[in-house]
Amino acid sequence: MEKKKDFLRAIVEEDLASGKYEEVVTRFPPEPNGFPHIGHAKAITINFGIARDFGGRCHLRMDDTNPMTEEEKYAKAIEDAVHWLGFEWDGPVRHTSDYFERLYNYAVELIKRGKAYVDSLSEEEIREYRGTVTEPGRRSIYAERSVEENLDLFERMRKGEFKDGEHVLRAKIDMSSPNMQMRDPLLYRIRHARHMRTGDEWCIYPMYDFAHCLSDYIEGITHSFCTLEFENNRAIYDWILDTLRLGPPRPYQYEFARLNMNYTVLSKRKLKELVDSGKVSGWDDPRMPTIAGYRRRGYTPEAIVNFCNSIGISKANSVVDVAQLEHAIRDDLNPKVPRVMCVLDPLKVVIENYEGAEELDAPYYPHDVPREGFRKLPFSREIYIEREDFSENPPKGYYRLTPDQPVRLRHAYIIRCKEIIKDDDGRITEIRAEYYPDSKSGADTSGIKVKSAIQWVDAATGYRAEIRLYDRLFRVENPQGPEDLNPESLKIIHKALVERAVIEEKPDERFQFERQGYFYPDPVDSTDEHPVFNRIVSLKDSWAKKSKRGEESSKRVPEKVIKTKSKKEGKKEPLGEEGRVAPLDKAQQEIFERYRRDLGLREEQANPLARDEALRSLFEAGIKRGAVPATLANLLLNEVARELKSVSPEELRYGPGELAELTKMIEEERISVKIAKQIFEEMSRSGERPEKIVEEKGWEQINDPQKILPIVDEVLTKHPEKVAQYREGNRKLLGFFVGQVLKETGGRANPQVVNELLNRELK
């Protein structure tokens, strides 16, 4: 079972294969300042999952560098969540605070190297000095302090001689860096606060950027996976490890997109708001996307992990459909969980021709779930069915009980409605019915065909239960705040009825209440005396969908479109018109015209050459060496331009001479452009001349149709079904055949000739 690899796994695999590391070591590094949610589950699944897949290890590290926000209870919740999800961390739970002493020493080292300084600017001044996104910052006057002075000050910071905010330690990097993060980032700040683990031992605390990379290094982490918003911080990560001259082996940071889900909020702030305002009952409210909430709701850890694995890993900011999570939980529960019966909105049915009572044998699992287990199901004259399962005036396509339509009571008999009893308001209070004695489930000789089987509960032996029907917490796809809450996210049903076995036998923790959904006894509120069941997730219901569709088509209510305002809305908009390229200046215009006139270049060739100095000088030099102008222009504009994206013009291992040579070979049809691309790769690796490369590699083009034809025929006979498809009109297959022929000839066959041959042979 070779699973498709995501880009992180591809990196790890490559690093292991190349021998960069002997073993992969990852880490899950949450800050213990809140309860973990489904977003953390994704990070957990990635870090622990990758370690597991590659036989490596994964650490759990509490990133506790900010004593103001962190608490042990959160750390505990995080540990629980990881365990519950089924992962084991390597060694003890680690803490960034375990490394405070070593971190301090690294900071001293940085000072000694002249790479860090104590800054005494105020918070406001620091902000002001940092500049803006478009303007460079300027360096603090304190940046010029001597190493000795910095050492002294930093030590006194540690000793507690200063108040909060009086000094900070900063890295000396570059105040005019276009990357704002690199403008002398803060390394340490003074905080006279009690830390959840180190107490009052410290009054200076390292910042994330300083602590994280070094903690990774200290623990021997190889791959440090984090979310996209840290992309800009990677430069500091590398700067610190490099400046301290640490490793190799040393860790590298890679970023992936964090999880977003529709109808859900995952920001810590918004979640806290819901809890604090009492909109939900707590962090473990079953509607919350927290691990605690899902757990209380009845989600299984397997389902959550499966979900996390199903959504993939990429760098694209995306919003996963919550339906995908719901699918994961149904998919997990379906083959596992016993089926029992529950009636949410009971309607009494008296079976007039039934006397006494009996116990029916009823399997817990349907035919398609390979599990064993039965219960005795009490049946008697008075039962309850779901109010929805009877209709006096049934809509089209209604399968359940009606005055004219019999129905099967699941695991029991077929019944027929004889009489409807109503109260003074016209509300149905009871159905009088009769049953067919020869229609008993499993021994049905009645020959009566029914459209469906419905659930029911025996009146004498059923139990009262409270049922909590949960729906999505928000009613809009992209909720912003409490105003978007779904007022129907929780419906409590007090007088539901469940069959006896649910209470007395308890065949499992979770149940499917047939035709309703999956349910789980609330771990906090449920007791045998007062059972409470949470709906984990409903069953898919194609009838509800169909009947709703019928209603809507008669009403025709246009769906309200929820528009989310983007920050930039209201600002000028180009409105459909494509942006314009900046015009050429005078000198460029002259060159442009000369290339057009004297060398016969087309506009698309002349224009970019006129603009780009590096390419232009190569072009001019190439022409002097007799290059074919148009071909050279194309080579320059495509192949050389690509290489110039990663190396500077001086680093190019070939010059105009090689380029000119190449254009001539193409012109003479000695090589194809495809081969020319390979030659480029070879040239930039070895710096060899094109002629020599072609000679050594045997890359000379095959132009002779007589030599190519046999290969064409071979490919065609090898893929008879494809040939048939092609002849039926699948013209796209031509590319496939060309590809095969080219593969056979190592890319040497003249593709134009191959095309001609193929076209002829496939006629």
Place this chain on the structure above:
RNA sequence: UGGGGUAUCGCCAAGUGGUAAGGCAACUGGUUUUGGUCCAGUCAUUCGGGGGUUCGAGUCCCUCUACCCCAUCCA
């Protein structure tokens, strides 16, 4: 506005110059004592737009556009 990212079906997401994978959702039909499950099938002539290179481009080049991140002594 400078820098760093990202754009492939309604939603995720493979894809590294040679036939646009897969899952979710949706929609048919079949099986069914759950309107569930399961099974079979349908659902991208096209990859943010425009140009270019190539026999051939989602993949290479140019350019434009949209969205996300960065100016906490948060992480």
